[in-house]
Amino acid sequence: MASESKDVFGRIEREQEGYLEELKDFLRIPSISTNPxxxxxxxxxxxxxxxxxxxxxxxxxxIATDGNPLVYAEWSGAPGKPTILFYGxxxxxxxxxxxxxDHPPFEPTVEGDLLVARGATxxxxxxxxxIKAVAAMLAERGSLPVxxxxxxxxxxxxxxxxxxxxxxxxxxxxxxxxxxxxxDSSMFAPGQPSLxxxxxxxxxxxxxxxxxxxxxxxxTYGGAVANPANALATIISRLWDAESGRVNIEGFxxxxxxxxxWERKQWAExxxxxxxxxRELGVEETFGEAGYSTLERTxxxxxxxxxxxxxxYQGAGAKTVLPAxxxxxxxxxxxxxxxxxxxxxxxxxQVERVKPAGVTVEISEVHGAQPVLIETQGPIADAATGAQExxxxxPPFLIREGGSIPVVATFAEVLKVPVLLVGLGLPxxxxxxxNEKFNLSCFYNGIKTIVRLLDRAAG
Ligand code: BES
Ligand code: ZN
Numbered sequence: 001m002a003s004e005s006k007d008v009f010g011r012i013e014r015e016q017e018g019y020l021e022e023l024k025d026f027l028r029i030p031s032i033s034t035n036p037x038x039x040x041x042x043x044x045x046x047x048x049x050x051x052x053x054x055x056x057x058x059x060x061x062x063i064a065t066d067g068n069p070l071v072y073a074e075w076s077g078a079p080g081k082p083t084i085l086f087y088g089x090x091x092x093x094x095x096x097x098x099x100x101x102d103h104p105p106f107e108p109t110v111e112g113d114l115l116v117a118r119g120a121t122x123x124x125x126x127x128x129x130x131i132k133a134v135a136a137m138l139a140e141r142g143s144l145p146v147x148x149x150x151x152x153x154x155x156x157x158x159x160x161x162x163x164x165x166x167x168x169x170x171x172x173x174x175x176x177x178x179x180x181x182x183x184d185s186s187m188f189a190p191g192q193p194s195l196x197x198x199x200x201x202x203x204x205x206x207x208x209x210x211x212x213x214x215x216x217x218x219x220t221y222g223g224a225v226a227n228p229a230n231a232l233a234t235i236i237s238r239l240w241d242a243e244s245g246r247v248n249i250e251g252f253x254x255x256x257x258x259x260x261x262w263e264r265k266q267w268a269e270x271x272x273x274x275x276x277x278x279r280e281l282g283v284e285e286t287f288g289e290a291g292y293s294t295l296e297r298t299x300x301x302x303x304x305x306x307x308x309x310x311x312x313y314q315g316a317g318a319k320t321v322l323p324a325x326x327x328x329x330x331x332x333x334x335x336x337x338x339x340x341x342x343x344x345x346x347x348x349x350q351v352e353r354v355k356p357a358g359v360t361v362e363i364s365e366v367h368g369a370q371p372v373l374i375e376t377q378g379p380i381a382d383a384a385t386g387a388q389e390x391x392x393x394x395p396p397f398l399i400r401e402g403g404s405i406p407v408v409a410t411f412a413e414v415l416k417v418p419v420l421l422v423g424l425g426l427p428x429x430x431x432x433x434x435n436e437k438f439n440l441s442c443f444y445n446g447i448k449t450i451v452r453l454l455d456r457a458a459g
Contacts, residue, residue, distance in 0.1 A: 008451050011140045012132075016444055019132050020115070022052070023443070026090075026124045027108040027117040033068055033091035033158045042068050042154050045090045049152050052128075056135035058150070065162035068154030072174075075134070076147045082380060082457055083147040085177035085415070086134075087407065088127025088184060089156030092119035093432045100434035114437040122431040125438035126183035126424045126446065127152060133450030145458030149177060153407070156184075159204075159367030160406035167410050179380035180411045181453065183446065185423030188270070188397045193388035193449075195381070196421035198299065198400030199408055201334035201371030203343040207235065207351060208327045208362045209311075216322040226358025229311045229326040235361070236328060238354040240304055245289040245297075247304045247332070249350040252343065257336040259300045263400075267295045270397065280428055299400035303333045329366070333402060340368030369406035375418045380457050384420045387452035391445050396422075403431075424449065 012019075031045035032038040046062045046069040053060035053073035060073035068091065076083070095105035095118045103109040108117035115125065130150070137144055153163040167175065188194040211228040212221070240247050247253070272295055278286060288297035297303070311326025313319040332343055348363045355361050376398065388396045401421075411419050424446030430436045 005448070005451050005455050008136050008140045009448055011136050012444065012447050012451070015136070019128075019447070020110075020440065020443070023115070023125060023128050024108040024117075026052075026128055027115075027119055028106055030095075030106045031091050031119070031154065032094050033155050035094060042091060046071055046154055049090050049131075052131055052135075053150055056131060057138040058134070058148075060150075063166070065166065067162040070154070070163060070166055071150065071152040073150040074148065075138070075144055077143055078145065078147050078458075081146045081459075082178040083149060083176065084380065084454065084457060085149045085151060085175060085180045085411075086130045087180055087182045087411070088130060088150075088152045089123045089154065090127065090152055091154040091157050092122070092124070093157050095434070097434060102435055105434075105436075110440070113439050113441055115440055115443070116435055116437045118436055120436050120438035121186070121425040121429040121442075122436065123156070123184040125443055129424055129443055129446035130181070130183055130450050133447045133454065136447065137451060137454065145455050148454070149175065151175065156405065156407070159369065161367070163407045164410050167407065167414050170414070172415050175415060177415060177417055179378065179417050180415065180419040181380070181384065181450075182405065182408070182419065182421050183424045183450070184405055185401055185403065185421050186425035186427050186429060187392075187423055187442075188399060188427070190426055191392055192271075192394060193392050193396040194399050194423055195376055195384060195388070195396040196374065196401050196423070197376050197398055198336070198373045199371065199421070200299075200302075200402050200404050201338060201340055201409075202331060202367070202369040202404045202406075203334060203340040203347065204307075204329070204331040204366040204368060205344060205347055206327060206329050206364050206366055207232065208325060208364075209235070209355075210325045210360045210362070211358065212322070212324050215324050218320045218322040221322055225322065226356065227322050228359050229323050231356045231359040232309075232311065232326040232328055234356050235351055235354055236306060236330070239330070239350065243290075245287060247302065249304075249343075249346050250353075251346045252302065252332075255337045255339065255342075256302060259296060263300065264296065267299070267399070268293065270295065270399070298402040300335055302335050302338060304330065305333070306330055333404070334371045336371045336373050338371060340370060341365075344368065369404040370409035371404075372409040372412060374408065374412060374421070376420065378418050379459070381418050381420055383453050383456035384422050386456050387449050388422065390452045391449045422449065422453070
C-alpha cells in the first residue's frame with residue numbers, strides 16, 4: 001500500500017539531511033512562552049514557521065494576537081477533496097534545570113538516532129514533520145491529493161488562550177475542514193503507534209504564603225511566629241491523602257466521569273511493562289490513587305501535583321532564617337467532566353479551610369485546559385489508522401493520555417469534526433525534562449506517516 005507514495009518517499013530519503021538541518025535551525029530559537037524575556041524569540045520563531053510554510057508552497061501568514069502570534073497557512077488546489085487542518089505549537093517549556101543537560105538545550109545535538117534539544121519532540125520536531133510532509137509532496141508532484149490548512153500557535157505550553165479566541169471568533173469559516181490532525185503526543189511504544197481518544201485537562205494555580213514583614217532570625221523568633229514555609233508545607237500536606245493517594249479537596253471528585261469497564265479491561269490487556277516503566281524513571285515503586293493501575297491513574301483519574309516550591313534560604317551551606325514568605329505552583333490534572341474554573345475555585349476554598357493560623361495566603365489561577373474525550377470515527381480517522389499501519393506494520397492502539405492540549409476541546413466544539421491525535425514521538429522522549437529528544441527515525445517515519453495519511457484521505 002505504501003508503494004503508492006513511493007515517489008514522495010524517495011524524495012524524503014534523498015533530502016532527509018537537509019530536513020534535519022532545518023529542524024535544528026527551528027530548535028535553536030528559544031521560544032519559551034512562559035518567560036517574557038523570550039518574547040523576541042517567540043516572535044522570531046513564529047516568522048520562522050511562516051517562512052517554512054511559504055517555502056513549502058502554501059499561502060502563509062503570521063497573525064498577531066493579544067498574546068503570541070499564530071501562524072496560518074493553506075493550500076486549496078484540490079476542489080471537491082477533503083480538507084485537513086494540521087495543528088502544532090512552536091513554543092516550548094523552560095529548559096531548566098540547565099545543569100542537567102548533556103548539551104545546551106538550544107544547541108541541538110545528534111547522538112546516534114537521537115536529536116536532543118528542548119522542543120525536539122514537543123512540539124517542534126513533530127509539527128515540522130507535518131510541514132515537511134506537505135513540502136515534500138508539493139515539491140515532488142506540484143500538488144497535494146487533498147486540501148490542507150495549518151494553524152500553529154505559540155502559547156500551547158501556557159494554556160493557549162489566543163488560539164482559543166481565534167477559533168471561537170472564526171467559528172469554522174476560514175478553519176472549515178473535515179478533520180484536525182495533531183502530532184503532539186507519542187506512540188504507545190517503539191514500533192507501536194497510537195491514536196488518542198482522550199486527553200486530561202488542567203487547573204494550574206500558585207499559592208503564596210506570607211508571614212512577618214521581613215526574614216527573621218530563626219532562633220530569636222522561631223516558635224513564636226508562624227513560619228510561612230512550615231505553613232505552606234502544612235497546607236500542601238492536607239491537599240491529598242498520602243495513604244490512599246486521593247485528592248482531599250471538597251467536591252473535587254463530584255463531576256468525575258468514572259472509567260468505563262471496557263476501557264479498564266482494554267488497558268489491562270495492553271503490553272505495559274510496569275517494571276521497565278519504573279526502571280526508565282529511576283523509581284523503586286509507583287505511587288497513586290489506590291484501586292487503580294498506573295495507566296488508569298495517568299490516563300483516566302484526576303491528580304494533584306506540586307510543580308515548584310520556593311521560599312527561604314536556597315544557597316550553599318546553612319542560613320538560620322525564618323523566611324517572610326514561601327510559595328508553591330500547584331496543578332491539578334483533570335478528567336471529563338471536571339471543569340478547570342470550578343476546580344480552581346474548590347482548590348482555593350480548600351486552601352482557605354486548611355491553612356494554619358498566623359499567616360496570610362494568596363491564591364492565583366495561572367492557566368488551564370478542558371479535559372476531552374475525542375471522536376475518532378470517519379474516513380480521515382481511517383486514513384490516519386491506515387497510514388500508521390502502512391509505516392509501522394501495526395494498526396494504532398486507541399488509548400488516552402495524561403497530557404493536555406488546550407485547543408483540542410475548542411476544535412472539537414467549534415469545528416465539529418474529528419480531532420486526530422497522531423503522535424509521532426516515543427514515550428521516553430523526556431518532554432519537559434532535561435535532554436528532551438526526538439528519534440530521527442521517528443522524524444523521518446513521521447513525515448512518511450503524514451504523507452500516507454494525505455494520500456489515503458484523498459480516497
Ligand atoms: N505535547 C504535550 C501534551 C501531551 C503530552 C499529550 C503527553 C499527550 C501526551 C503538550 O505540549 C503539553 O505539554 N501541554 C501542556 C499544556 C498545559 C500547560 C495547559 C501540558 O500538558 O502540561
Ligand atoms: Zn509540552
